[in-house]
Amino acid sequence: MTSDGSARRPRPGSGRASRQGPGQGSGPVIDLHAHSTVSDGTESPTVLVEAAAAAGIDVLAITDHDTVGGWEEARAAARRTGVALVPGIEVSCAVRGVSIHLLGYLTDPDDPALTAELAHARASRATRLERMVERMAADGIPLTYEQVLAQVAAGATAGRPHIADALIANGTIRHRDEAFRVWLAEDSPYYVSHHAPHPVRAVELVRAAGGVPVLAHPFTLTRSRGADEALVEQMYAAGLVGLEAFHRDHGPEQIARAKALAERLGLLLTGSSDYHGAGKLNQLGEHTTDPAVLDAIEQASSGVTPIVRP
Ligand code: AMP
Ligand code: FE
Ligand code: FE
Numbered sequence: 001m002t003s004d005g006s007a008r009r010p011r012p013g014s015g016r017a018s019r020q021g022p023g024q025g026s027g028p029v030i031d032l033h034a035h036s037t038v039s040d041g042t043e044s045p046t047v048l049v050e051a052a053a054a055a056g057i058d059v060l061a062i063t064d065h066d067t068v069g070g071w072e073e074a075r076a077a078a079r080r081t082g083v084a085l086v087p088g089i090e091v092s093c094a095v096r097g098v099s100i101h102l103l104g105y106l107t108d109p110d111d112p113a114l115t116a117e118l119a120h121a122r123a124s125r126a127t128r129l130e131r132m133v134e135r136m137a138a139d140g141i142p143l144t145y146e147q148v149l150a151q152v153a154a155g156a157t158a159g160r161p162h163i164a165d166a167l168i169a170n171g172t173i174r175h176r177d178e179a180f181r182v183w184l185a186e187d188s189p190y191y192v193s194h195h196a197p198h199p200v201r202a203v204e205l206v207r208a209a210g211g212v213p214v215l216a217h218p219f220t221l222t223r224s225r226g227a228d229e230a231l232v233e234q235m236y237a238a239g240l241v242g243l244e245a246f247h248r249d250h251g252p253e254q255i256a257r258a259k260a261l262a263e264r265l266g267l268l269l270t271g272s273s274d275y276h277g278a279g280k281l282n283q284l285g286e287h288t289t290d291p292a293v294l295d296a297i298e299q300a301s302s303g304v305t306p307i308v309r310p
């Protein structure tokens with residue numbers, strides 16, 4: 001740990017990652033991005049960790065949107081199943097209207113500044129969903145805010161997927177994706193944004209909380225425009241440690257961009273599934289992270305929140 005308790009930057013040169021799937025490589029299978037019902041996944045933290053065990057995952061990070069609320073339950077399930085657990089979060093950020101996701105591993109769950117920022121985001125997400133539902137209902141889409149709330153687990157981070165779930169529950173659509181293709185997209189007339197920190201601020205908060213910031217699916221084109229090199233450089237200057245290069249939303253071109261940037265700046269490269277249970281096609285272990293990269297992430301953390309090992 002550094003003298004101020006914040007996380008260290010790992011040594012450059014350890015930016016390797018693999019795309020091995022379960023059973024294909026010889027080392028441990030490491031998946032560093034997964035969601036539970038504590039945000040927009042469809043499985044409880046317990047079921048998520050059990051699913052990881054069944055899928056042959058050796059190390060799983062739980063990374064719910066804007067909350068550490070699933071950590072305790074996931075820790076208990078990890079101890080029971082023998083899966084190693086990396087407690088994490090996925091911070092929703094925004095810059096000039098573009099949504100950016102920042103993974104934060106091994107942060108101090110009691111850090112006041114990060115906790116306050118996440119609480120602000122969660123509160124603003126609830127009001128924002130209510131406004132989206134108002135706009136949709138006013139346009140004749142059969143939906144009430146109560147129906148949406150019924151899809152959000154107690155204390156969970158509410159998001160657009162819960163609107164989709166309400167529309168599935170009331171028989172309007174069959175899959176989340178149908179709602180995202182039209183009504184829930186960022187360029188939809190029903191879209192309302194929520195409070196979200198600038199990604200540079202989010203990197204600073206994660207680092208100050210002793211955690212390790214990794215930019216999630218940096219160049220994804222499926223949801224919004226993604227990050228650009230200049231933004232990644234600013235985030236690097238603030239303490240960014242890695243890029244999630246190997247992800248379903250990245251094709252060869254996005255992976256090449258991530259690799260070139262990582263090489264130039266000395267960033268780690270991770271790979272993960274971004275599993276959401278039945279809410280998305282992403283399957284546990286479909287992309288994985290090299291054990292040396294996980295070691296570097298652990299070394300870069302302050303140690304306040306350890307990896308739970310069997
Ligand atoms: P929000 O956090 O409310 O902005 O909603 C964003 C979340 O919606 C992301 O974290 C994804 O998990 C989910 N999402 C985005 N696009 C889709 C899609 N096409 N199908 C299912 N889920 C999606
Ligand atoms: Fe999500
Ligand atoms: Fe994300």
Ligand code: ZN
Pocket residue numbers: 033035090216274
């Ligand atoms: Zn995610």
